[in-house]
Amino acid sequence: MKLALDQSRIDAARAAAARIARAVHAEAMTRTTVAVERATLRLFGLDGVDVDYVPLPNRVVDHLAAEGLLGHGAALPFAGAMLEHGLDVQALGEAVAQGRITLTLPRDIPAARAKARALAQTACARIRANVATREDKLESAALQRTPWLYLIVATGNIYEDITQARAAAQQGADVIAVIRSTGQSLLDYVPYGATTEGFGGTYATQENFRLMRAALDEVGDELGRYIRLTNYCSGLCMPEIAAMGALERLDMMLNDAMYGIIFRDINLQRTFIDQFFSRMVNAYAGIIINTGEDNYLTTADAYEAAHTVLASQLINEQFAALSGMAPELMGLGHAFEINPALENGFLWELAHAQLVRQVFPDAPLKYMPPTKYMTGNIFKGHVQDALFNAVGAMTGQHIQLLGMMTEAIHTPFLQDRFLGIENARYVFDTMRDLGEELSITPGGRIERRAQEVLAQAQAMLEEIEAIGLPAAIGRGQFADIARQSDGGKGLAGVVTRAEGYFNPFPELMLPESLEGGPA
Amino acid sequence: MSNSAKTNIVRPYGDTLDDGRVQMSFTLPVPHSEEAKEAARQLALKMGLDDPAVVHAAPMGPDFTLFVVYGQCRHSIDMDTITVDQPEFEVLDKAAIDALIADSLGRKLVVVGACIETDAHTVGIDAIMNAKGFNGHKGLESYHEVRAVNLGAQVDSADLVRRVIAERADVLLVSQVVTQKDIHVVNLRRLRQELDRAGLGQDLIVVAGGPRITHELARELGYDAGFGPGSYAEDVASFAMQEWLRRHGHQRGRQRGERP
Numbered sequence: 001m002k003l004a005l006d007q008s009r010i011d012a013a014r015a016a017a018a019r020i021a022r023a024v025h026a027e028a029m030t031r032t033t034v035a036v037e038r039a040t041l042r043l044f045g046l047d048g049v050d051v052d053y054v055p056l057p058n059r060v061v062d063h064l065a066a067e068g069l070l071g072h073g074a075a076l077p078f079a080g081a082m083l084e085h086g087l088d089v090q091a092l093g094e095a096v097a098q099g100r101i102t103l104t105l106p107r108d109i110p111a112a113r114a115k116a117r118a119l120a121q122t123a124c125a126r127i128r129a130n131v132a133t134r135e136d137k138l139e140s141a142a143l144q145r146t147p148w149l150y151l152i153v154a155t156g157n158i159y160e161d162i163t164q165a166r167a168a169a170q171q172g173a174d175v176i177a178v179i180r181s182t183g184q185s186l187l188d189y190v191p192y193g194a195t196t197e198g199f200g201g202t203y204a205t206q207e208n209f210r211l212m213r214a215a216l217d218e219v220g221d222e223l224g225r226y227i228r229l230t231n232y233c234s235g236l237c238m239p240e241i242a243a244m245g246a247l248e249r250l251d252m253m254l255n256d257a258m259y260g261i262i263f264r265d266i267n268l269q270r271t272f273i274d275q276f277f278s279r280m281v282n283a284y285a286g287i288i289i290n291t292g293e294d295n296y297l298t299t300a301d302a303y304e305a306a307h308t309v310l311a312s313q314l315i316n317e318q319f320a321a322l323s324g325m326a327p328e329l330m331g332l333g334h335a336f337e338i339n340p341a342l343e344n345g346f347l348w349e350l351a352h353a354q355l356v357r358q359v360f361p362d363a364p365l366k367y368m369p370p371t372k373y374m375t376g377n378i379f380k381g382h383v384q385d386a387l388f389n390a391v392g393a394m395t396g397q398h399i400q401l402l403g404m405m406t407e408a409i410h411t412p413f414l415q416d417r418f419l420g421i422e423n424a425r426y427v428f429d430t431m432r433d434l435g436e437e438l439s440i441t442p443g444g445r446i447e448r449r450a451q452e453v454l455a456q457a458q459a460m461l462e463e464i465e466a467i468g469l470p471a472a473i474g475r476g477q478f479a480d481i482a483r484q485s486d487g488g489k490g491l492a493g494v495v496t497r498a499e500g501y502f503n504p505f506p507e508l509m510l511p512e513s514l515e516g517g518p519a
Numbered sequence: 520m521s522n523s524a525k526t527n528i529v530r531p532y533g534d535t536l537d538d539g540r541v542q543m544s545f546t547l548p549v550p551h552s553e554e555a556k557e558a559a560r561q562l563a564l565k566m567g568l569d570d571p572a573v574v575h576a577a578p579m580g581p582d583f584t585l586f587v588v589y590g591q592c593r594h595s596i597d598m599d600t601i602t603v604d605q606p607e608f609e610v611l612d613k614a615a616i617d618a619l620i621a622d623s624l625g626r627k628l629v630v631v632g633a634c635i636e637t638d639a640h641t642v643g644i645d646a647i648m649n650a651k652g653f654n655g656h657k658g659l660e661s662y663h664e665v666r667a668v669n670l671g672a673q674v675d676s677a678d679l680v681r682r683v684i685a686e687r688a689d690v691l692l693v694s695q696v697v698t699q700k701d702i703h704v705v706n707l708r709r710l711r712q713e714l715d716r717a718g719l720g721q722d723l724i725v726v727a728g729g730p731r732i733t734h735e736l737a738r739e740l741g742y743d744a745g746f747g748p749g750s751y752a753e754d755v756a757s758f759a760m761q762e763w764l765r766r767h768g769h770q771r772g773r774q775r776g777e778r779p
């Protein structure tokens with residue numbers, strides 16, 4: 001099943017997206033954020049909280065900000081103080097938090113640099129070991145056919161999540177995503193320890209990551225499969241959560257260059273800086289990112305706004321490339337969200353899904369189920385999900401987030417997941433090679449629709465290039481939601497880099513081709 | 520047997536009047552086995568189903584079993600005893616609502632809307648307020664005689680109350696979508712307290728809405744009305760205007776009429 005598409009349009013759209021991303025990136029690289037610096041300290045191994053449950057990375061970074069040193073980055077003052085006082089990472093962090101040590105710019109900068117590099121190399125070694133473990137486990141596990149079955153757990157309690165995740169894996173899930181608690185994205189710190197209370201999801205903490213990883217490894221070993229684990233990088237702590245994910249061997253992370261800005265009203269400048277660092281860490285850790293274009297279609301109309309999804313995917317692709325990410329890790333998102341009452345809606349869903357497949361041939365696309373038009377009619381909902389699965393099977397999607405027939409009512413029950421998996425397996429098996437057998441009528445409705453969306457996406461990107469991405473977001477070009485450059489949460493955490501700013505991770509994590517760049 | 524038509528007593532209908540047939544599905548946290556099926560059957564009996572039949576039982580991993588059960592419901596309901604608390608109003612169309620406002624207020628009706636506290640779902644309140652509306656029903660922004668101020672999502676209750684005062688709102692629309700652990704009830708209570716503390720008890724018409732909001736719940740929480748799924752701008756606007764008239768009567772231009 002192939003659409004005839006004008007390759008020159010795809011190339012032009014991609015080139016425009018590359019220029020859009022580079023302009024934003026160059027600007028972003030003149031600054032750093034509290035979250036990037038906290039992530040750096042976390043990668044060095046700093047963890048734990050003070051008596052008020054404030055994480056030590058926050059305490060140290062706040063201290064640096066108060067001392068007016070944050071523009072230099074956390075790495076040099078921290079590594080320098082380790083040398084000066086002969087303390088390890090944790091001991092120094094505690095001493096700073098207790099006010100026993102005041103950080104300064106090191107006298108011996110080259111020595112501090114070398115120390116920071118050594119700390120970073122230790123982190124990189126641990127992450128590489130995680131990558132090797134994943135590869136080993138994948139090698140000995142049964143091959144997973146695509147689309148992978150991606151299931152959500154969201155009880156609010158990590159131990160209950162583990163019960164649900166085990167059951168989902170036993171039922172056939174390939175990927176488990178732990179949904180985060182409502183509002184975590186707006187916390188400017190990462191909660192600590194195992195948590196049992198969350199609204200609509202479970203807090204992303206390093207301990208929760210570790211617990212779920214261990215549980216999925218255990219059930220995976222029993223089943224002879226490797227169960228991938230997903231969590232969310234989005235929010236004010238993108239870089240830190242990426243670091244935690246890398247350290248605890250997560251396999252996928254929600255990571256969108258613009259989602260926080262648009263859907264969480266997080267400051268735009270902050271987000272562009274944070275997403276760079278977090279994706280760099282994701283890429284180094286071999287973590288597949290999931291972008292959030294599906295969300296556009298909940299606030300905007302899925303038919304009218306189809307081109308905004310493609311335009312955003314192209315932008316996300318270019319930002320990811322600037323973070324050193326290979327296409328094989330770019331789980332670009334899209335969704336089956338057309339109003340079921342629209343005549344021929346299924347044709348348009350096919351057109352959109354196949355278009356994305358062809359524009360990003362190497363990306364492990366993440367296809368999202370109907371949500372907005374799911375209702376209390378669970379019977380109809382099950383049919384909507386089956387049609388969604390049919391498109392996924394026919395267009396060769398890679399990661400299929402399974403629809404739940406109870407989507408409009410509650411976070412999934414155990415049986416909802418089971419029925420969702422049964423639905424998907426049935427459709428994927430019965431339609432396994434259908435896509436290869438069919439051809440799309442040349443010049444027919446489906447092809448014309450795909451061409452139209454491609455042309456609109458190209459036009460949109462050219463318009464964005466002319467005014468710049470921040471201005472385009474300011475006009476509400478994505479999801480019908482407008483955000484301004486100096487609005488939103490977290491701007492206070494953005495700092496201009498001082499002369500001599502240093503962070504050891506880009507030179508270790510970025511591929512050589514990018515390393516010499518503005519990073 | 521079948522005298523329900525006369526007495527208005529009803530039971531579930533499968534394919535014959537009063538057969539009482541219902542279906543349901545549920546999970547038991549036990550391995551799939553004959554004992555598990557029998558447990559499901561006995562559970563259905565306890566729920567008031569006669570002749571329950573476990574028509575489907577499927578293992579969901581080693582520890583859980585899914586059941587689909589049919590049975591005949593023993594219970595019946597007398598329709599004559601049913602009352603439902605519903606907002607009282609007649610649905611007018613957009614033009615009639617505009618005319619009514621122009622006629623009775625002599626100025627624009629000020630409507631402030633928000634989805635409050637931690638809840639980030641805007642689509643519901645947007646469906647009611649934004650010009651585009653929902654499912655072909657235009658939103659309040661497009662009403663000539665309405666000044667609609669949509670504050671979006673995650674609006675803090677105290678901030679909202681300040682805005683209501685600053686905008687001199689006639690009507691406040693509050694959306695709540697996330698209901699896990701009854702967070703919507705907690706949030707709506709908090710807002711009600713803030714409103715009372717600010718002395719906005721009397722004049723302001725306060726309406727709650729969302730997929731799990733009923734009129735009854737809204738009334739219980741001290742709101743004037745509650746609107747659930749499938750509501751549109753004209754429903755809320757009709758209610759709000761008719762409620763306004765109930766409170767103020769037709770006093771063209773005199774009710775705080777000095778305002779532009």
Ligand code: B12
Nearest residue numbers: 200201371407410639640641642643694698699728729730
């Ligand atoms: C779109 C969506 C989102 C989008 C929201 C985008 C946006 N800007 O709004 C995003 C992706 C951001 C999102 C996030 C989350 N979501 Co959500 N989301 C949905 C979804 C798919 C559709 C909701 C929707 O837009 N419906 C369409 C509108 C038009 O319908 P409506 O809201 O019911 O509104 C109508 C009526 O209720 C009424 N109405 C509504 N408000 C008002 C107000 C007044 C005054 C009046 C008169 C009428 C009225 O009129 C409207 C028109 O008829 C639902 C599932 C579903 N199908 O319902 C889940 C759902 C609501 N989300 C859910 C959850 C759990 C979340 C998260 C907590 C997940 C997480 N852990 O991250 C977060 C919450 C973030 C937060 N802080 O709130 C759950 C809620 C479960 C529950 N019962 O508590 C649902 C049911 C999905 C699920 N099965 O888990 N979500």
